[in-house]
Amino acid sequence: MTANVAREQAGLAHSGTGPVVKPEQAGDDPAIPTLTELLAQRAQDSPNREFLRFGERSWSFAEIDDWTSRLAHRLIEVDVVRPGDRVAVMLPNVVHWPVVWLAALKAGAVAVPINCSYQRADLDFVLRDSGARVVFTDAERSGLVADVVAGEDELADVRVVDIADDGSGAFPDTAPSVPINAGSLANLQYTSGTTGYPKACVLTQDYWVRLGWICAAATGLGAEDVLLTAQPFSYMDPQWNTALALTLGAPLVVLPRFSASTFMADVRRHRATFVYVLGSMPTLLFKQPPAPDDRDNDLRMVFCSGIPVGLHAQLEERWGAPWREVYGMTESGIDLYSSFGDADAVGSGSLGHPVPTKQVRVVDPDGSEVADGESGELVVAGRPMMNGYWNRPEDTARVLRSGWLHTGDVVVRHPEHGIRLVGRIKDMVRRGGENVASVEVEAALERDDLVVSAAVVAEPDGILGEEVKAFVQLATGVPADRATAEEIVERAGKELARFKVPRYVEFVADFPRTPSERVNKPALKARAADDPGIIHDLAARRN
Template sequence: MDADAVDSVEALLTAPGAPFAVVRGEDGRLSYADGPRTLREFAETTWAFGDTPFVISENGCMTYGEFFAAACALARRFTDDESAGGYGLRPGDRAVIAMRNHPEWQVAFWAAQLAGLVAVPLNGWWTAGEFAYALDDCGPAVLVVDGERYERVRPWLDAASPRPWTLVCHEEGREVSGGRVERYADLPTPDPQLGPPDVDIDPSADATILYTSGTTGRPKGAVATHHAHMGAVTGPRYAAARAALTRGIMPGQGPAPIGLLTFPFFHVAAFTGFYAAMGVGGTIVVLRKWDTDAALAMIREHGITSFGGVPATALQLLERAKELGDELPTLTGFSTGGAAAPPGIVARLTDRYGERIEPRNGYGLTETLGGVLSNAGDEYRSWPGSVGRPAPAVEVRIADPLGEPVADGEVGELCLRGQPLIRGYWNSPDATGAAFTADGWFRTGDLAVRSEGRVSVVDRIKDLVIRGGENVHCVEVEAVLHDHPDVLEAAVVGIPHPVLGEEVAAVLRTRPGSTATPDDIRTFAAKSLAAFKVPTHVLLQHSELPRNATGKILKRQLRESLAVS
C-alpha cells in the first residue's frame, strides 16, 4: 500500500467523531477524545467477557469473570480498614508486584487499579539487593509476591519499619510467616456479585511506577498517570484497526485473538500485549519460562493466533518450526518487541509462510508505556528496517543536538510527545529535567531518521561507535551480520583503540555445526558495508548472548569479554 493510501486509512480512523480522534490540550499535547478515562474504567469493561478465557498458564485457565471477581475482592481487601480484616490502604499508596507470569500477577495489578493504588511491578529476576533498592525508593504499603520472590524480599521486609503488608502466592513449600504476611491461597473465595470498592480516581492520578532496566546504572522509577495509560491502551487498538483496513478487512471481525505472550508481565511490551487482548476479550497464553518446543506445543494445543516476543525468541521459534516442518497453521500474527528486530526476520517469515502470517514490529520504551509506533503487514515487508508510524496521540520529532528539528532523511535524536508518555521519574527531578524539554518532548536517546512519515531507528546514541571520526551505527552492522546463514544472534560494540579512538567489534552466536571463521564473517560483511564499518574483532560462540530479563543484550558485559579475549 502506497503512502497516500495509508494516509487515507489514518484519516478515516482519526477524523472528528471517529474511534481514534484526538484533541490538543492546553499543554500542547495530543490525547484521544473518547474512551475510558482511567485503568479502573477499562478493567470494569472486561466483566462483559464473562466465561471467555483470559489467562492460560501451567496452573490452568482463568476466565475474565473469575479474574474480575478476584481483582474486585483483592481491591476490597486492600482498602477495607484493618479492623474489618483489610489492609487499610488509601489511594496513592504503592502496591509492589513481583512474581513470574502467574495469573495472580494480573489480579494484583488490576486490584491496585480498582483500589486507586499505584501499582509498582518489579523485575522478577532481580537479586535481593536490586529488590531492596527499589523497595527503599518507592516505599510500598503492600507487596504481592510469589514464593521465589518472597525469599528475595524477606531480608528487606524483616528490616522494614513499619512493615508493609505482604501477600504471597505460589509459595511452593516455602515457609510463609510473620506479622502482616498472608497466603493468597487462604483468602476467602471471591464473591462475583461484589464489585470493586467505592473509590474515586482522577485521570491525572498516578497509576504505576515502572522501573527502567538499569543496564547502564541504577534503575529509575518511571511514573505514569491513568491518563497516560489510557493512551497506551488505545494505541494497540488503533494499530490493529489500521492494519486490518490496509488489508481490506473490517476491524473487529472474526473470533477474539489467542496470543502467546512471552514477555514478562512487568515489561512494557507485555502491557501492549495484554492491553490489546483485554480490549477485545482476547486470551493470553503464558509459559513458565521460554522453551521453543513448549511454545510450539502451546501454539498447537490452544490454537494460538498471534505470537509476541523479543527478536531472539522469535528467531528461535521460526528456526525450530522450520526444522520440525511445523506450518503453524493457526498463527496469523507474529510480533517482535523489547529490542531492535533485525530487518531479515520479515523475509524469513514471508519466505516460509507467505503472507498468511502478518509480521508486526514497532517501537516503545518504559517511558512510553509500550508501543507507540507500529509497522505491520505489507508496510513492514516493504520497509523492514522501519519501526513504522506513530499512534494518533503521539508526535514525533527528529532533533539535532540543540533540540532543533532536522529535515526528513537526516539522522537525529528521536523525541516523542503525547498522551502515553510518563510524567517523570519518581523522586528524581534532575533525571526528569534531563529527559524532558520545557514543552513536553521526551528525549529517547535513540538516533532515528524519518521518511514519508515512517521512522527508522538507527542506533542508541551511547551505542554509536566513532571510529577515526567516522560514525558507525551498530544496528546497521548487526542487520548485515544477521543475514549470514550461520549467525543466530549478533551484537556490535565499540572497543577502545589508541589511534582511532574506537574499533568495531562483533560478538556472534552461530548455529551448531557452523564452520564459519572470523575472516569468513568479515568477508561476508564487507560485501554490504564500507570498510570502516566491518568489524575488526569478531568473537564467535555457540552459547546465547547475555541478556537481561527483558531481552536486551548486555553490551557492557560483551565489551568486558572482548577486552580480555
C-alpha cells in the same frame, strides 16, 4: 445517551466479530477511561468469556473481576493500603501477577513490578526508592524479600504476602468504593537499568487504557482473537497485552517464558491469532530448523519491535502471517507503527509513521529539526506518555523537554517510507572520525547462517579512539575458531563500509539479556572482563 449506546458508538460492543476499535478511532479518547472499569464492563458484558490462560488453566472476566475485588478489599482492610500507596509484585508469569496488579488498582494503589531475577541489592533499591507498603511474592522468593525487609530499618513496616494464600477469600466480590479516574497513577514501571540502578516511569490509568485502545485500532483485532505473550509480566509488554485483551474482550495466553524452540508450537496449540515479539526473538525463532507445520497456525498478524530487515519477507513466508514494526518505549507506550495493509513496509527497515495521538520530530544535538534523509535523534510528544521519572526530577527534565520525549534513538525520516532506525546515541562506536551504529553491524552479522546472534561494542584503541568488536553466538556445530571468525567477517564486510567491519571477534555460548530480550551489553562487557575468552584480532584481514 445510554451507557450501552455510548459503548456501541465507541466500538466496544461485543455482539459479533470484527474490529472492536476502528482505525479511524485511534485518535479518539478511549470509551472507558480506566483498566478497572474495563474489567468491570467485560465481567458484565461477557462474564463467562475467557480472559486469562496460564498453562492448562483459564479464568473468565467475571472470575478475575471477583477475585481482584476481594483482594482489593484485603489490601485496604488488612494491609491498610490507601490511595497512592505502592504495592510491589515480585512474581514469575503466574495468574496472580495480573490479579495483584488489577487488585492494587481497584484499591487505588500504585503497582510496582519487580523483576524476578533481582537479587538483594536491586530489590533493596526498588523497595526503598518506590516506598512500597506491601510486596506480593511466592515461596521461591519470599525468603529473599523477608531478608531484605528485615535488614533495613527503612523497610521495617513493609508487609510480605505469599500468594499461596493471598487472604482474599473472606472478602466481598464487589469492588471497593475508591475514586479512580484516567489520571490516577497505576504503575511505577522500572526500566531495565542498563546503566546504574533503574528509573521508574510514572504511568497512569490513561497510559495503559490508551495504549490498549491504539493497538486495538492499529491491528483491527476483535473479541474472537487470541493474544499470546511470553515476556516476563514485570516488563511492560504483557501488561499492555492485558490492556489490549480488556479492550477487545479477548483472551490473553501467557507463557511461563520465551523459548525459541517451543514458541511456535505454543502458538499453534493455543490457536493464537496475534503475538508481539521484540529484540532478538525474531532472529532466534527464524534460526530454529524449519518444520513442515510452520504454516499450520492461526496467526493473523504479528507486531514486532526490531524485525531483521533481511529476514522480514522470509518471516512472513515461513509462518504465513504479516509482520509489522511497532515502536515505543516504556516512557511513551506507542509512537510509530507500520500498517498491516502496507506491503511496501516488508524489508524496508521502516518503523512506520506516528500514531494519531503522537507528533514526532528528528533533531540535531541543538534541537533543530534536520532535513529528510539526514540522521538525528527521534523526539516524541503526545499521549500516552509517562508523567516523569519517580524521584528523579533532573532525569525527567533531561529527557522530557517542553513536552517532547528525547528517545536517545538515532533515526532517518523518509516522507514516503516513514522513519528508519539507525542506532542508539549511546550504542555507537566512534572509530577515528567515523560513527558506527552497532545495530547495523549486528544486523549484517546475523544474516549469516553460521550466526545465531551478535552484539557489537566499542573496544578502546590508542590510535583511533575506539575499534569495532563483535561478540558472536554461533549456530550448533559451527567451530569457534579463527577461520570461522574470518569467514563471517568477510561476508558481513560485503554489506558494510570498510570502517564498520569488526576488527575483533569473540565467540560466546550465550548472551545476558534484559527482560525485553535485548542483549545486556554492560553485563556482557563485565562478564568478558571477568572471564575473557579467545579474541580474534582481524586487523590485517580488514586492512
